[in-house]
Amino acid sequence: MFLRSRLRLASSAAGLVTVLCGGVAGAAPAPGAAGVGDPYYPNAGNGGYSISHYNIRLTYNPATDLLSGNTTILATATQDLSSFDLDFLLPIKSLRVNNFLAQTRTAAVGEVVVTPQAPLVKGSNITIVVEYAGTPSTVKDATGFTAWKKTPDGALANDEPDISPWWYPGDNHPTQKATYDVSVAVPNGTSVLSNGTLVSTAPQINGWTRWNWRSTKPQASYLTYIAVGNFEIRNAVATNGQRIITAYSANLGDNADAAKASVERTGEIIEFESSVFGDYPFEAQGGVVSPGINFALENQTRPVYSNAFFRAGANTSVIAHENAHQWFGDSVSVQAWRNIWLNEGFATYAQYLWSEHEGEGTAAEVAQYYYDLRPADDPFWQFVVASPGAGNEFNNAVYQRGGITLQALRNKIGDDNFFNLLKTWTSSHKYGNGTIEQFIALAEKISGQPLFDFFQTWLFTPGKPAGGIGNPATA
Numbered sequence: 001m002f003l004r005s006r007l008r009l010a011s012s013a014a015g016l017v018t019v020l021c022g023g024v025a026g027a028a029p030a031p032g033a034a035g036v037g038d039p040y041y042p043n044a045g046n047g048g049y050s051i052s053h054y055n056i057r058l059t060y061n062p063a064t065d066l067l068s069g070n071t072t073i074l075a076t077a078t079q080d081l082s083s084f085d086l087d088f089l090l091p092i093k094s095l096r097v098n099n100f101l102a103q104t105r106t107a108a109v110g111e112v113v114v115t116p117q118a119p120l121v122k123g124s125n126i127t128i129v130v131e132y133a134g135t136p137s138t139v140k141d142a143t144g145f146t147a148w149k150k151t152p153d154g155a156l157a158n159d160e161p162d163i164s165p166w167w168y169p170g171d172n173h174p175t176q177k178a179t180y181d182v183s184v185a186v187p188n189g190t191s192v193l194s195n196g197t198l199v200s201t202a203p204q205i206n207g208w209t210r211w212n213w214r215s216t217k218p219q220a221s222y223l224t225y226i227a228v229g230n231f232e233i234r235n236a237v238a239t240n241g242q243r244i245i246t247a248y249s250a251n252l253g254d255n256a257d258a259a260k261a262s263v264e265r266t267g268e269i270i271e272f273e274s275s276v277f278g279d280y281p282f283e284a285q286g287g288v289v290s291p292g293i294n295f296a297l298e299n300q301t302r303p304v305y306s307n308a309f310f311r312a313g314a315n316t317s318v319i320a321h322e323n324a325h326q327w328f329g330d331s332v333s334v335q336a337w338r339n340i341w342l343n344e345g346f347a348t349y350a351q352y353l354w355s356e357h358e359g360e361g362t363a364a365e366v367a368q369y370y371y372d373l374r375p376a377d378d379p380f381w382q383f384v385v386a387s388p389g390a391g392n393e394f395n396n397a398v399y400q401r402g403g404i405t406l407q408a409l410r411n412k413i414g415d416d417n418f419f420n421l422l423k424t425w426t427s428s429h430k431y432g433n434g435t436i437e438q439f440i441a442l443a444e445k446i447s448g449q450p451l452f453d454f455f456q457t458w459l460f461t462p463g464k465p466a467g468g469i470g471n472p473a474t475a
């Protein structure tokens with residue numbers, strides 16, 4: 001204690017010397033980097049500062065797709081900054097840094113450079129307030145794509161790898177997690193779903209209602225969502241005491257009951273997955289079903305499902321997949337997008353485990369089925385799971401070859417090591433990030449086996465692994 005305060009005195013004296021000498025000893029303030037260095041998406045995320053919290057406060061009109069309001073960002077400078085970037089696509093009306101108006105310019109599509117009136121000092125708190133208004137469905141990213149999805153009665157801000165630039169400014173990379181308050185006012189009769197806990201629904205003076213959501217655990221930008229529309233909302237309680245909020249679009253047609261018969265089992269599925277993967281990492285549960293998308297997404301605490309998953313009746317496999325992502329993807333997120341196998345391979349393997357739990361074929365049988373499904377000359381086997389390439393993260397091989405790989409690993413290292421590995425991975429990287437190489441190293445450590453060649457064959461080399469998936473170890 002005493003030693004520390006002496007050291008602190010010494011360093012502030014050094015800082016004073018720097019100031020008196022005109023800053024010769026310190027680096028001049030410099031622009032924050034445009035991205036965090038993800039090879040697939042060089043502009044994704046931002047350098048030079050770190051965001052801890054977003055307060056997103058918006059008004060949305062489903063009739064016009066006009067989204068307006070502000071986002072307040074709490075951050076800390078990680079270097080002396082002359083300027084910094086925000087990832088954002090909507091028109092900005094004004095931007096303040098620590099209460100003072102700041103200049104903004106667009107350096108590239110979705111890349112806003114903010115120049116405050118005075119440089120920001122490393123280690124200092126930064127409050128950024130961005131006022132904006134726009135029609136997200138008309139806004140395209142650098143590739144010409146629009147991730148925001150307008151529906152007849154609302155909209156979905158829901159996509160991967162990118163959605164945040166269409167509705168709030170920020171630091172859009174899975175390494176840059178923060179907590180969120182999301183508040184959206186909509187006309188009465190319209191609902192807003194988002195992550196975490198519904199803190200309140202507040203009547204507005206104009207006859208609209210403001211929906212206030214809060215998500216209190218570290219959360220990646222692409223997992224932060226809103227679903228706006230006419231929804232039937234249900235409340236339930238999970239066996240661990242958590243609140244389960246589910247929501248069903250009024251436009252599910254003949255699939256409505258099959259959707260409910262699937263999503264209402266979320267609590268049971270999370271209970272099962274907790275027994276395999278470790279304690280559920282978040283504070284709430286749920287699910288939203290909408291016809292406005294053609295995929296499902298593992299938004300933190302409360303996934304969104306396309307209506308199409310329930311066309312042939314109940315489908316709990318997709319519920320098992322999206323909720324497995326709460327551990328694999330949401331709590332433990334990719335360090336860079338090329339590591340997407342850590343998300344999709346594992347969520348797919350969770351479907352195999354759930355199949356076994358439901359008595360519909362063991363995980364080993366499901367994996368063997370997918371191994372046998374395609375001959376060695378099928379293009380499916382040519383895809384390299386460990387480096388899908390930008391834009392190909394969701395290739396089917398990342399899912400199915402990725403899932404088979406985990407059964408092959410389980411067969412190789414045995415059940416005890418395998419399930420210990422899954423739980424150790426989720427606990428040691430909880431609320432953080434991971435790489436495939438870190439997973440391989442942990443697998444080698446826990447099993448005591450060299451696994452480089454194994455993973456080289458399964459994840460890094462094109463071609464159908466010749467030796468098959470191996471056999472489950474007999475106890």
Ligand code: ARG
Pocket residue numbers: 159160161295296297298321322344394
């Ligand atoms: N992570 C999602 C899932 O596996 C996939 C999202 C794919 N994105 C898309 N725009 N289709 O459930």
Ligand code: ZN
Pocket residue numbers: 321322325343344347
């Ligand atoms: Zn998935």
